[in-house]
Every structure is written in C-alpha cells, then in structure tokens.
Amino acid sequence: MLKGKSLVNIDDVATDDIFEIFKLASEYKKKVSKGEVLSELNGKIMATLFFEPSTRTRLSFESAMHRLGGSVITVSEAKSSSASKGETIADTIRMASSYSDIVVMRHPMEGAARLASEFSSVPVLNGGDGSGQHPTQTILDLFTIWEKFGRIEGLNVSLVGDLKYGRTVHSLIKALSRFENAINLISPEILQMPEHVLSGIKNQQNIRKISNLEDVLNRSDVFYVTRIQKERFVDMNDYAKVIGSYSFDLATVSRMKESAIIMHPLPRVDEINPEVDSDKRALYFTQASNGVFVRMAIISMILGVR
Amino acid sequence: MLKGKSLVNIDDVATDDIFEIFKLASEYKKKVSKGEVLSELNGKIMATLFFEPSTRTRLSFESAMHRLGGSVITVSEAKSSSASKGETIADTIRMASSYSDIVVMRHPMEGAARLASEFSSVPVLNGGDGSGQHPTQTILDLFTIWEKFGRIEGLNVSLVGDLKYGRTVHSLIKALSRFENAINLISPEILQMPEHVLSGIKNQQNIRKISNLEDVLNRSDVFYVTRIQKERFVDMNDYAKVIGSYSFDLATVSRMKESAIIMHPLPRVDEINPEVDSDKRALYFTQASNGVFVRMAIISMILGVR
C-alpha cells in the first residue's frame, strides 16, 4: 500500500508494491500509446522542487502528472529562491506542500528527502538526493527488465562502468538482490562499487567482480551501463584508457546473446556508440520513456486514485 | 465589484469587496479540503511575470489558478528576457496580456504594477512592486485574522520586528486602520515604521509605539512578526542584540493569551524559534496556505465567474 505515503528510499517499498506498480505502469503505457485521455488526477497539483537541475527527471515527473490530467507548479532552480533568504528545508517543504497534493524534490544533499517527508503535509517523492537515493529511477530500471523478460529473477545482470559514484547502480544492486540474480560488477579499479553498498546486501554469493567485460559478454541478459564522468579523472590518459575498454560499439554488441538488453540511465556520453542505437538490444531509450509510465503508476497509487 | 479590474493597491479595494473575498475564500477552502474538482476557469490562462524572483508568491498564485481549473504561463526570471533587449514595461505587459486572461506581475520598482495595468489588455494583479504594494498578501493576512476571530475590528494587534522595510506591515496597518483596532508598533530604533506611512493613516489615536514587547505580550490578540534582514545591519553585534529581543520562543508564547495568534509573512529566519511551530497559536503556516484560497477568490471574482 503506497497510498498517502512518501517515497524516499527503494528499500522501503515492499516487493508486492513493486509488482503492483509494474502492472499499473503497463496498463498506463497501453492507454497512452492508444491516445486515451486520462483524467483521474483532474484538480490535483504536483509541486516539483529542484534544488539542483535535473531536466530529465523533472520533465518525466511533470509529463506523468499531465498524462493523468493533473497540474504542475515548478521551481526548477530552488537554490535561487527562498532558500537563499536563509529558509530551512523544513519551511520550504511546508510551503510547497501547502500549495499542492504531492511534492517531487531533488536535492544535492543526502538525507534531504527524508527530512522533507517529515515536515511535508503531503507525500514527498524523492527525485534524487545527492549520493543517496533515486527510488523512481530504480523502479523504472526494474520495470524495463520485467517488461522484457517477464521476471526480475533468475537473470544474469552486468553492471558496467562507474560503480563508485553512479547512484543508480547502488540502488539497483540492492533491489536486484532481493531476488535470485547473478550480478557481475565490471568497472575500472578507481570506480569500483563501494564496500558500504556491498556490505548491505544479502545473497552476497551471487555477486562477482569481473575484470574483463569480454568474460560475460555472451552470458549476461542485462548490461546496465553508467556514465563515466571525465571530471573524476586527474589524468586524461587514464580517462581515455577507461573509456576505451568500457564502451559499447556494434562489435561488442554482436558478441552478446540475441535476447540480451543494454540499459543506461542517460545522459550517455562516450560509453555507448550511437551506432548501437538501432540494434534491438539497445533498450535505453525505451527505459527512459518507461519512466513516465512508472511515475504515473506511483503517483496515482500514492494519491489513492488507484 | 472586482470584475474586470486590476488589483494594484489595497487602498483601491472597497471594504465590501474585502468581505466578499473572505466569504468566497472560505467556500473554496472547504471545497479544496474535501478534494472537490473545480473547473470554473477551464480554458482561462494566467501569465505570471516575475521581474524578481519570489517563489512563494508565484507558486501560491499558480496553485490558485490550477485549483480553479485554469492554466498558467510563467516567466520566473523576466529580467533575463525581452526586457534585456531594451523593451519597456508597457510593451512587455502588452505581450503577456495578449497571451492570457489575467497577469500577475512582480517587479522591483515601486509603481510598476500601476504602469502595467494602464497598458495591459487584461486585469493585472500586483504581486509586489518594490517598496510599494502587495495587496493579495494584505488580504490574506486580514483573512487569516477574520477566520480566527470572526472579525477584523476591535482587536489588539502588535506589529513586531522590521517595520521600516517590511512592505507587508505598511499595507496591513493601513488596512487595519479602516476599522477600530488598537495597533502596537514594536521595533528596534533603526527599523521603525516610516513617518510617510503613519501620516497616511486615519485613526492615529489607535496607534502606539511600544518600546518593550513584554508590555503587550499578555494583551494582544495578534502578533504580526516580520523578518529582520541581516543585511540591514552594518554591525553584526547590533543584529544579534535585535534578534535577541525581538524573537519568539516557547517562553515568550507561554505569556500570551490562549486565544492569541502569531503571524509571519514568511520566510522566517531567526524571529520565530521552530519550537513554537507546534503551539496552537502559531498560525503562520495556516496563513501561508490561506494565500491560495484568497487568491482563488480574487481571481475568480476578477474574471467574473463568481
């Protein structure tokens, strides 16, 4: 039951609720693609409160709200607003929540969403809080896998690239580990999955560090690739080497299983060559558009219309 | 009759209209809290044109418009827009008004709203013009008092803090002085109510300068506290002293009447300790949320649907 609740951390979402979201997201996806006009959130208002810019996340939430017939009020640069007059997060969220029925908040500081949910008079959706959580991203990642394979267990999943700073893979590995999945970690030495993430995971025996992408290329069902940020490297030669060995092109893809899928939270830079885009295994654009349907499901369940 | 008119200055609003607004705001408050979907402004468009940022005011107006079923187009940083190409306020407002049915304008320059209303083809709502007016704020302040006491006369009202730069108290004292109210002015020496404001008020005999908050603490019905801006002080020691004697904590509040209320236009910084928030006399968050209902009433009366 998500009704009336805030969504701060993927760990708080029961497995049953995740599957409930999948079903409803599927239903919405069908309806939207048929051009059906939905009106279940007529009269409802979402406030999107972004203390750091994230156009992709903001637009996806706003699109979801509009698709359901709701309205949106937006602060895309919350930093330059009341906060700059010395207002606390508590007071800012009280304001936003008194003008709306649901608040989406993005904040550079880990824990900000939890704090906000304690002072808000309406449910808060965490749209990413620093190195913390981004639960709707995790659910849309899982949905994309589920939609393709019909399940989110019994799969061989490779997480590739920046596993150290990539917030999405931290949540995803925890969520996938609720089920029986073989998980491969493939990253440059300096960008490995942090111990504090790994130590919180049960079913450790299913997780393996792989030094060479080639070793799992023809075995994995899912390749979840993350953006490797240039600014993490002091030496640009190191960056060039890393990008060389962790990027996907058609040659790489041709050695994968026919049924495999490639995912990426986007934006991508050099990790996936655009020549891959037209391969049927390239699922990252579908994944992004799934975000709208998954968020529609979450919003309508929380607002209690479904 | 507000129909078709601009709202630039609280002094232009007849007392009858103020009570009309109260009644309609009350009605909307009940309807929204019951989750009723209103559609009286379907098809209507509000343009919010903010030449200086004011997230709180903007979101409150936009929320009001959406609650009534209307749409919103927004320029949250009008400074960086056409104005920067040398366009006059007159031409900018002509543009905005030709795209909408009602315009909300915020501008750093006193008199800007009056000017705009002369060139606009649709009604203009003044969302604050420099040290000038912010009439919807005044009406929501009055509404909050009226909702609590059932009247806006025969009350003992203390205005506390920065009475010099605090635009809201300038309008509020004028509005309260239309009726028989005892008004106490309590501020540090350097932040006193300006003479030009006082001289414009009738019923001067009801206004008293009070040097010590303690003197009225157990007698006032309304404490209207304003933000004391650090940047007004050259010497931070002065600021510390002032904040010390003009801030509210639970000890202060415990000496008030049970029926008293504490108001604040928000954002607050150090003037009211968060420990006060849960006291039933703390009405500033209610006051903020009332802004939406009061603005709903004003918009629908001006657009002639009510």
Place this chain on the structure above:
Amino acid sequence: MLKGKSLVNIDDVATDDIFEIFKLASEYKKKVSKGEVLSELNGKIMATLFFEPSTRTRLSFESAMHRLGGSVITVSEAKSSSASKGETIADTIRMASSYSDIVVMRHPMEGAARLASEFSSVPVLNGGDGSGQHPTQTILDLFTIWEKFGRIEGLNVSLVGDLKYGRTVHSLIKALSRFENAINLISPEILQMPEHVLSGIKNQQNIRKISNLEDVLNRSDVFYVTRIQKERFVDMNDYAKVIGSYSFDLATVSRMKESAIIMHPLPRVDEINPEVDSDKRALYFTQASNGVFVRMAIISMILGVR
C-alpha cells in the same frame, strides 16, 4: 497536409497548407474572443525546449497549447541542462519527445531544428534556429496581412530597417515572393539584405532597393519594420544617424495611405515611437496576438485533430 509532420522551414509548407492555417486561425480567433473553452488537445503534452531564451515565442506557443486544452512541460534554459553534461542534440530531443506529443525547439545554431526533427519520435516545431528559420513567425506575419487585406498578393510591401541580421525578413521575403507582390528593401548601407537570400528568390523583378523611405511612404500597403540592434554598430554616431532616418513617428505615419499597415516582429526599441501605437495603422500588437491563433492552428493540424 501537415498531420504528423515537423515544421522546420517555411519553404517546406505548401501554399494550400498556408491558407488552411489562415482559415483555422481565424476560426480559433473568433472562438477565443468569445471565451469558448476548447478541449481538442486534452491529454496532449507539448515540450518547449529553449536553448536560448525567447520569452515571447515560448509564451505564445504555450498559450496556444493551453487554449486548445493541452498541457506544457518547459525547459526555458536548456543550455544549463543535460546538454551541459555533454549530451548531443539527438539524445536531448529523444528525451523530450519521449515525454510529449509535440516539441517546440529554439536553438542558437542554424540547422539544429532539422537535426532534431530527424531524431524526434514526435513532430518538431522550429521556434527559431540561429540565423536560420522561424517558420511560425513567418506564417503569423502572412496571416496578419491576409486578415487585413483579404489576400497576400498584389500588395506593395516595404521591408524596413535591419535586413541583414533580421531573420524574420529573410523568410518573409521568400514567402511573399511565391505570389505577385512588389517588394521594397529599405535599409542602411551596412544592414542590407544579404545576396544569399536574394539569390534564392524567384520573381526578382518585383524586388527593388529603395534608398529613401520617403519614396514609398505614400504607396506601400505594408511596412514591415525590424529592430535595429545597437550592438551591430561600432560607432554610436552611426547608430544615432540610422535610427534617425529609419524610425517611425506620427509625422511619418501621417504621410501613409489610410489603408496601410505597420508591422514589427517585436520587441521594438527606437524604430517606432510609442505615439504611433494608437494609430489604426499600427498593427504590431495585433500581429503579436495573432501568433497565438496561428500557432493553435498549426499545432492542431499537426496533431491531427483538425
């Protein structure tokens, strides 16, 4: 047939479609002025993606979408968004188009809109791409002439001011030259219509360079005046001289035909004296407001509801 198509370049729009747009824009203008509530785009979403600010264009498109009952998601400063993380236009437009039913894009780079239309999954409307095209502006210019004269041929049209950098006049002269119109070019030496624009025009014999505005003042039906940007001039004395001879005041206007019209894409600075505004020949504000109705027509034809 505009249904399902992108609108990148005015040259791609068939003459029949232009007249179709005129008729529908006229119909919408009547309906909106009567206060009719339209709902043909309920459930549809427009994404406005502005890589450079253009408040006027953005608000006009957004107003059009709202008047039709649709919703809008906005990136008013796309530069500071994903693009800054190194994302290509192709990927950014894929994102925006996966969240919406139609995308309006403004970009400082010529050709950006064409590129975007190739990667978008929904129709793209070019809201201006650098020194390139701004087709909806051209259509609203033509519509304003058509509405006034009942035709867009057999007219004497003077293009006045900055004909070198003024993108709107480049498209307008091409569009007007599809029909038999006498076209006068009146500009300072350094701001003449570029050869590359002229060479692409058929019916060259109908185009004449005029050195003196006075020569056509009592003969032209349409004066299309453009903004002369101070920053184009090295020497401010040159600017002053130019503005002196190319600006319109009441004395200028009094020598025009009674039936003539003055147009301007706005914002204007010193080219047209505000004293002209109340003359019935001043049509630039009507022209601006026509933008909404023309865009309503274009959007609904492209989205296939009309």
